Amino acid sequence: MSKAETLLEDLVSASRILADQGICDAFxxxxxxxxxxPGTYFLSRARAPQLVTRQDIMEFTLDGRPVWDDERKPFLERFIHGSIYAARPDVHSVVHSHSRSVIPFSITPSKLRPVIHSCATIGHDVPVWDAQDVFGDTNLLVSSEAMGVDFAKSLGKGRSALMRGHGSTVVGATIREAVYTAVYLEVNADLQIKASALGPITFLTPAEIDRIQARLADGKPGEGYDRAWEYWCQNARVDSSA
Known part of the structure; x- marks a missing residue:
C-alpha cells in the first residue's frame, strides 16, 4: 500500500475515532x-464523521476547489483546512470540531491552558478567533477563503485555536497527532472547568509543555500518539494496523 493510500485509510479511522470519542457528532x-x-489535501465529502468511508474522500486545492471535477457536495468549512495548509508547511493534518466542554472558553474571558501532562499538545496559548471582528454579523461558519485566511492568522504558529460561539481547530504534523490533540483539548477543557470550582489552578509551565511535546514527538512504538491511536481504534472498531 502506498503512503497516500495508508494516509487515506488513517483518515477514515480518524473520522470514526473522533466520533467515538465525542469530539465530533454529525458535524x-x-x-x-x-x-x-503538498498543494492539495484530502477531506471527506460532506458527511457525518461516523459514516465516512474510503469512497467518501475527496481531494482539494488549498483554495478549496475540488480536484478531478469531483461534483460531490463538499464541507462548507473546507476553507479552514486549505488556509492552514497554505500558511503552515509544517502542518499535515487538521481537525475541526465543536466538542462541548471547549465552547465555554470561546465565549468567556477564561483562557484555556494545559492543566495535565497529556494535554500539553494543545500548546502554550489557545487564541480565540471571533469572526465578528473582521466580517461582522455572520452565521459563524468559515464559509470563504477570506475567512479561512483570517482564522489561520489567529492560529499563527500554535497548535490549537477556538472560534467564538462555534468550536475549535487543532493541527498536527501527522493525523495521529492532530487526533490526539483534538481529544485532549476536550479533556483539558473539562478538567479545567471542574478544577476552577475548587480554587486557583496550577497550570503547566511553558518549559513543562515543551518537554512533554518533545517526549510525545519522539515516542517509540507503543508509546505516545501510537499507543493512544491503537486504543482509540479498538474502541471505534477500526483497523489500527495501517
Missing part, C-alpha cells in the same frame, strides 16, 4: 495533506 471533519502534492 466536524479531519483532513490530511497529500504527501505526493
Amino acid at each position: 466536524g471533519h479531519v483532513s490530511v495533506r497529500n504527501p505526493d502534492n
